[in-house]
Amino acid sequence: MESIKIFGARENNLKNINLEIPKNRLVVFTGLSGSGKSTLAFDTLYAEGQRRYIESLSSYARQFLDKVGKPDIDKIEGLTPAIAIDQKSTSKNPRSTVGTITEIYDYARLLFARVGTQHCHLCGKKISKMSSSDIIEQILKLPDNSKIVILAPLIREKKGTSHDLLATLRQKGYVRALIDGVMVRLDEEIELGKTKKHTIKAVIDRVVIKDENRSRIAEDIEKALKESYGEVEVEITNHEEMGIEKNLIYYSEHMACFDCKVSFEPLEPLSFSFNSPKGACPICDGLGIRFAIDLKKIVDEELSIEDGAIKTMYGFNKGYYFLLLKAFCKQIGISTTTPLKEIEDYQKKAILHGSSEVVEFEWKNHKMKKSWDGVVKISYEMLKNEKDFTEYMSEKVCDSCKGFRLKPESLSVKVANITISDMLSQPIEECYSFFLNEENFAYLTKQEKMIASSILKEIKERLFFLYDVGLGYITLGRDARTISGGEAQRIRIASQIGSGLTGVMYVLDEPSIGLHERDTQKLIRTLRNLQQKGNSVIVVEHDKETIENADFIVDIGPGAGKFGGSVVFAGTLDELKSSNTQTALYMSGKKKCEYFYRRKQEDWIEIKNVTINNISNLSTKIPLKNLVSITGVSGSGKSSLILQTLLPVAKELLNNAKKVKKVSGIEIDGLELLDKVIYLDQSPIGRTPRSNPATYTGVMD
Ligand SMILES: [Zn+2]
Ligand SMILES: [Zn+2]
Known part of the structure; x- marks a missing residue:
């Protein structure tokens, strides 16, 4: 088996270590805090891998990188390029979100731009852009014998007599127009109020839907679209008789909302970028706040x-x-x-x-x-x-974008009936199952499906990796500045898996920290996945489960600081179990953390029937001869219970050490077991300038 060989490692407290670890395996470095396991993993293996990588670059590239000193070591054989996934590097950029650092947002932008449906941000109506042949096809789908009027809208709610326009229409040979909803003949005299708003539509044709009229209707539509620069309206005069809901249908070759009189730009990935003026919310400049x-x-x-x-x-x-x-x-x-x-x-x-x-x-x-x-x-x-x-x-x-950083038009584009802000505010777990459900995307046309499929694949894959490292609860829209070091580390693990690199040595510190047991299993699976892609994965870890799942375990110790720095054990789990190191004894259960087992408790202070401030009728027991912590959220009543109830009663009565009952409705038992009570608070201890810690503690005497 290939291996990485370390000779004479002496960085920090390491005691001239020689060590051979298998390549392309999941390796755990364990040991006490301060034993030197991180020094070996990060300051020796990773540092040397990094240094050699930088040395291999051109001198031009090197000038942009920090010079990395050579770790104190004789040599390392079999080293591969190294990537450290620590818990420090979280983003400070207010424009970074979980979605952007995982690149999911980039794919989402692409998806929404390519197959998204624009909805009007003012009225919510679906905005569709149609070609003239789409429009003709739609109109010809109306039931046979529908009587339609094909109209070209020319002026909408505009002041003036429109004298010239009407003259042009006459000249072009149009016979009728619909002015302010009234059908008029153009050869009659038309007087429009100068100061009033008018709406004028040219009547292109009046025709009945049936087979022999198909080409005539198609010509009419083309004519109308030309006349009104891409818009056409169809009035169905017998719509009730034909069982058609609407009497007027509006079509446009442009993206526009007819009701709200707004037009929309064609969608592109930048429409969903809050770093671009094409997408950013104009109120907050894309900051969301x-x-x-x-x-x-x-x-x-x-x-x-x-x-x-x-x-x-x-x-x-x-x-x-x-x-x-x-x-x-x-x-x-x-x-x-x-x-x-x-x-x-x-x-x-x-x-x-x-x-x-x-x-x-x-x-x-x-x-x-x-x-x-x-x-x-x-x-x-x-x-x-x-x-x-x-x-x-x-x-x-930001009130306008509700923190989603995009302009209202972009936030009204939907894919599979959700907007990009819906997608960003779902926990990753929900988001993943949404994208996994093929039915949600069944409505796409064949061509759209072709465009979307590769984008969807990338999104699903990345969502899965995030879910799989136990981040299912986080949302994609989460500000990267607010995630913890452990979460940032897991996001980076997820994106490394997505990157598909092989032949890399990954070094991680305590990735299991802060994880629920169920999620630790997921994390181990992910680390295994990373290793199986052909990488060496070195994890500095205390977690028992992770150690048990490693291919190879290195125990650094035996103590911390100058008492550590040696390899106590290196081998497989089975070999570890039969060895005699501290770690092995705890792993096999031969040694236990007695700390977690309670001594038998005999003496208590018992407080009964406390009703003060927001505490009502509370009774509790406090064990004596213990370090006891009273905890709870601010305002939960911790101070009320101890400082306003127990302390004054104890102070008043302890000198006599007798059984105390019924002090202002409160019963306290067990105080007779104590000599005195001392209250240590944070108030200053002396006001005189001659007082200092030495005089106060009596050292000066
Ligand atoms: Zn609208
Ligand atoms: Zn905004």
Whole structure:
């Protein structure tokens, strides 16, 4: 079997180690914390692999890389290029998400751009772009004997007499037009109100759907599309008789919403990139968050306006707005000397959000007329370009994109009935099963399926790897800055598997940390998967399950620091079990962590019927002669129970050491077993400048 041979490793506390480990296997380095296992894995094996890789690059490329020192070692044989997957490197970029670092987002952008269906972001209606032959085909699908009017929409809700337009229509030989919903003959005199809005559609043809009219209808449609630059409307005059729901159908060669009068750009991958102006939310520039005025930081309700209740309007250089505010208050009768909390709510609202009333006031001997826009708006304008604006502003999720960073048009594109934001906000586990379900994509046309299949494959594969390393609970939209080191490491493992590299040595530190047992199994499977692609996987690990699943185990020890640094054991699990190392003894159960077994507990303090603050009728027992921790979320009542109940009672009664009962409804048993109570808090121990830790502890005496 091929192997990696280490000769004379002396980095840090390593004691001139010689070691041979099999190549392309799952190898675990274990041992006490500080025994030197990480030094061997990261500072020796990985560092040397990295150094040799950099040495092999051209001098041009090398100048961009940090110089890596040679680890203290005689030599290593059989080393392959090394990749470390540690828990440190999480992204600090606010534009990074789990989706972007795993590249799933890139494939999602491609998918939504290629086979996504645009919906109108204002009314939610599906927007479809059709070719003229699509439109003709659709119209000819109407039931036979439907009576239709084919219309070319020319003007929509526009002011003016449209004299020229009507003249042109006559000239072109059109006989009728639909003006403001009324059918008129063009050879009659038409007088349109100049100041009114009008809608004009040319009547191209009136025809009945039947076989012999097919080519005539096709010609009509082409003509209408030409006349109105890509739009056509079909009115079905006998729609009720024919059992057709709508009497008017609208078709367009463009992407546009007829009702909302908005048109849509053709979709491309950049439409879904929040780093591009083509896709980014215009309100937050694609950050998903924006800074908004935090009224709590600006308004002090305890103060009056004169005393500075509105911090941004008060003090040096804020005179203009302060005068305007005072004039505004005077004009609508708000007292500026009453604390803000005492004035009426509607008045407060006017101060904060403004009113349309025009205020007259004097500013530097000029008479000014201005409306009061409100504290919120004025403060925002004042602060948005200042450096210390965070003093008055808070980060808020962007209202427009709800944190999904894309413009509304892009967030209204759907694939398989979900938007890209739906996809990003699902936990990976759900997202994976959604993509796995072929039925969701059955609606795609044959051509779309062909386009989508390779993209879907990439997405599914990556989702599976993430799910498989135990990250099924995370969402793709999760800000990369908020994931833990362990999660970041597992994401990197998942993307390494996706990369399909072979012949690499992967070095990982404690990937099982923080994992539930069920997920540890998944993780081990993933590591195995990585190894089976033809890679050496070296894991620094304490976890028993991982050790048991390794092909080869190296135990570094026996102690920590200068007592460690030697190879205590190197071999397979079976060999380890029959050896006599500390690790082996614990693994085989010959030694156990007695720590977890409770001593027999005889003496307790028992607190009964506590009802104070948010605690109601609680009874509990606290074991004596133990280190006991009272825990719970903030406000759960920890302090109420101990500092306001147990401590005062104990303080008051312990000197007499007698059985205490019924103190203000509370019963405490067991205090008689104690001598005294000492309360250690964080208050300062001395106020005199002559006092220091030495005098206080008596060392000076
Ligand atoms: Zn619409
Ligand atoms: Zn936004």
